[in-house]
Amino acid sequence: MSQNADILIIGGGLSGTMLAVQLLRLPGQRTIVIVEPRTELGRGEAYSAVELGHTLNGNAARMSVDPDNPDDLTQWLTAHIAAGGWPESAEQAVPISELFPPRGLFGVYVQQRLAEAQAIGATYGSTVEHVRAEVVDLQADVDAVQLTLSDGQRLRAGFAVIATGMFPAARTPQTESSGVNAAALDPWDVAAMRQLDPQSTVLIIGSGLTMVDAVVSLEQAGHRGPIEVFSRHGLLPHVRRQPPAWVDFLGEDHSLRSPRQLLRELRRQCRDAIAQGIDWQAPLDTVRVHIARLWSQATDVQRRQFVRHVRPWWESHHHRSPPLSAELLQRLHSQGRLRIHAASFKGLEPDSNAAVSIRIRRRGEHETCVVQGAALINSSGIEYDWRRVARPLPQQLLARGLVQPGPLALGIAATAEGAVLDANGVPAKRLFAMGPPLRGMWWESTAVTDVALQAKALAARLVV
Numbered sequence: 001m002s003q004n005a006d007i008l009i010i011g012g013g014l015s016g017t018m019l020a021v022q023l024l025r026l027p028g029q030r031t032i033v034i035v036e037p038r039t040e041l042g043r044g045e046a047y048s049a050v051e052l053g054h055t056l057n058g059n060a061a062r063m064s065v066d067p068d069n070p071d072d073l074t075q076w077l078t079a080h081i082a083a084g085g086w087p088e089s090a091e092q093a094v095p096i097s098e099l100f101p102p103r104g105l106f107g108v109y110v111q112q113r114l115a116e117a118q119a120i121g122a123t124y125g126s127t128v129e130h131v132r133a134e135v136v137d138l139q140a141d142v143d144a145v146q147l148t149l150s151d152g153q154r155l156r157a158g159f160a161v162i163a164t165g166m167f168p169a170a171r172t173p174q175t176e177s178s179g180v181n182a183a184a185l186d187p188w189d190v191a192a193m194r195q196l197d198p199q200s201t202v203l204i205i206g207s208g209l210t211m212v213d214a215v216v217s218l219e220q221a222g223h224r225g226p227i228e229v230f231s232r233h234g235l236l237p238h239v240r241r242q243p244p245a246w247v248d249f250l251g252e253d254h255s256l257r258s259p260r261q262l263l264r265e266l267r268r269q270c271r272d273a274i275a276q277g278i279d280w281q282a283p284l285d286t287v288r289v290h291i292a293r294l295w296s297q298a299t300d301v302q303r304r305q306f307v308r309h310v311r312p313w314w315e316s317h318h319h320r321s322p323p324l325s326a327e328l329l330q331r332l333h334s335q336g337r338l339r340i341h342a343a344s345f346k347g348l349e350p351d352s353n354a355a356v357s358i359r360i361r362r363r364g365e366h367e368t369c370v371v372q373g374a375a376l377i378n379s380s381g382i383e384y385d386w387r388r389v390a391r392p393l394p395q396q397l398l399a400r401g402l403v404q405p406g407p408l409a410l411g412i413a414a415t416a417e418g419a420v421l422d423a424n425g426v427p428a429k430r431l432f433a434m435g436p437p438l439r440g441m442w443w444e445s446t447a448v449t450d451v452a453l454q455a456k457a458l459a460a461r462l463v464v
C-alpha cells in the first residue's frame with residue numbers, strides 16, 4: 001500500500017509543531033507531514049502576533065514547551081537577548097524568568113526548537129515536511145488514514161492527528177445572520193485601527209484576554225477616545241503576579257469534587273492566605289494541575305454547574321492579564337476612557353446612522369437598549385462546539401461519524417491517550433487529537449503547558 005507518510009499532522013500551530021518536535025526527538029526513522037495553510041509553522045493565531053504589546057499571559061518561567069525542562073524558555077530567552085534580540089526587554093528591570101515575552105517572539109522560540117529537533121531527527125533518518133493547504137476531508141480504513149486537501153491533493157499515512165486548534169466564536173446571538181464578525185475589527189489588527197478617528201468611540205464585546213489585546217492594539221494605533229466593553233458579568237481579568245508556593249491542598253484531599261465543595265475550600269484557602277499576608281493567587285495557582293483530573297471525574301451535571309456558575313470567575317481569576325497590559329487598562333479605566341458594562345450582546349442594530357450600532361441588555365434589566373460607536377471589536381471568544389463550526393473538516397468528520405462531540409459538546413470525545421471516539425463511542429486506532437479540540441475531555445487543553453505535555457505523551461503513544 002502506498003503511503004505518503006507515517007504520521008500526518010493536521011494543523012501546524014503550537015500543538016502540531018510540538019508534536020513533530022517530540023516525534024523527531026524519538027529514536028526511529030519516520031516521515032512526518034504537517035498540513036497547515038499558514039506560511040510558517042509553530043505560530044497559529046496566538047504566536048503570529050506582530051505587536052510587542054501582545055505578550056504571553058504568563059512569565060517565561062511558566063511557558064516552557066519542554067515538560068522535562070521548565071527553564072527551557074528562560075534559557076532560550078537569555079541566549080536570544082544576549083545575542084541582541086528583543087532589546088526592549090532591557091526597559092523592564094526584572095529577571096529574564098519574570099519577563100512576559102511578546103507572543104511573536106515565542107513563535108520564534110517554537111520554530112527554533114523545531115529546527116533543532118529536525119537536526120536530531122535527521123540522525124535517525126526522520127523528516128518533517130510542511131504542506132501548505134487546508135485539510136477538507138478525512139477517511140479512515142483498517143490500514144491507513146487518507147486526507148483530502150483544499151488543493152485536491154490526497155495524503156495517506158498510518159496515523160493522523162487532529163491539531164486544528166480553536167475556531168472563532170459563532171455563538172453570540174444572531175452572530176452569523178447579523179454579520180457581527182464581518183462588521184467587527186480584528187482585535188489584533190493595529191493597521192486597521194489606525195484608520196479610525198482617534199477620538200471615536202469603540203465598542204468591544206467580551207471582556208477576557210482578547211479584549212485586553214484589543215485595548216493594547218487600540219493604544220498602539222493611537223486611539224484616544226472612549227472604549228466601551230460589554231460582557232455578561234462585566235468581569236475583567238485580574239493581573240498576573242508571581243505568588244509564592246502554597247500547600248497543594250487538592251493533592252492532599254481527593255474527596256473534594258463537586259464545584260460547590262471546591263469553591264468553598266478554595267475560598268477558605270484564599271482567605272487563609274490573605275490573613276497571612278500572602279497573595280490569594282498562591283492557593284488559586286495550586287488548583288491548575290488538578291483541573292484535568294477534576295473535570296474528567298466530574299459528572300455532566302457537575303460540569304454544567306461549573307460552566308454556569310464558576311466559569312466566569314475561573315476565567316477572570318485564572319486566565320490573568322500580563323502586568324503591562326493590566327497597567328494600561330487600569331490607566332484608561334481611571335481616566336474614564338475605558339468602561340466595563342455587565343450587559344449581554346443581543347445583536348447588531350440595522351438602519352442606524354452610526355457606523356456601528358448594537359443592541360444590549362444590561363444585567364438585571366428586562367429592557368434592551370441600543371449603543372452606538374464608530375467601530376466594533378468582537379472578542380467574545382471561541383467556538384468549541386464542532387457542530388457549529390462552519391469549516392469543511394469538522395463538518396466532514398462529524399458527517400462521516402468519525403468523531404463525536406465531547407462532554408457538554410466541547411470539542412470532540414477521545415480516550416485519555418487522545419484516540420478520538422467515533423459516533424458509536426469506539427476509539428479510533430489511527431486517528432488522534434490534541435490541544436483545544438479536547439477541551440471537553442480536560443477543560444484546560446489550550447495553554448502552552450497543556451499542549452507541551454500532550455505532545456510528549458502522544459508522540460510516545462504514536463511510535464509504540
Ligand SMILES: Cc1cc2nc3c(=O)[nH]c(=O)nc-3n(C[C@H](O)[C@H](O)[C@H](O)COP(=O)(O)OP(=O)(O)OC[C@H]3O[C@@H](n4cnc5c(N)ncnc54)[C@H](O)[C@@H]3O)c2cc1C
Binds near residue numbers: 043449
Ligand atoms: C490570541 C491568543 C493568545 C494566546 N495566548 C496564550 C498565552 O499567553 N499563554 C498560553 O498558555 N496560551 C495562550 N493561548 C492559547 C494558545 O492557543 C495555545 O497555546 C496554542 O496556540 C494552541 O495551539 P494549537 O496548535 O492547538 O492551535 P492554533 O494555534 O490555533 O493552531 C491550529 C492551526 O491549525 C490550522 N488548521 C485548522 N484547521 C485546519 C485544517 N482543516 N487543515 C489544516 N490546518 C488547519 C490553523 O491554520 C492553525 O494554524 C492563546 C491563544 C490565542 C488565540
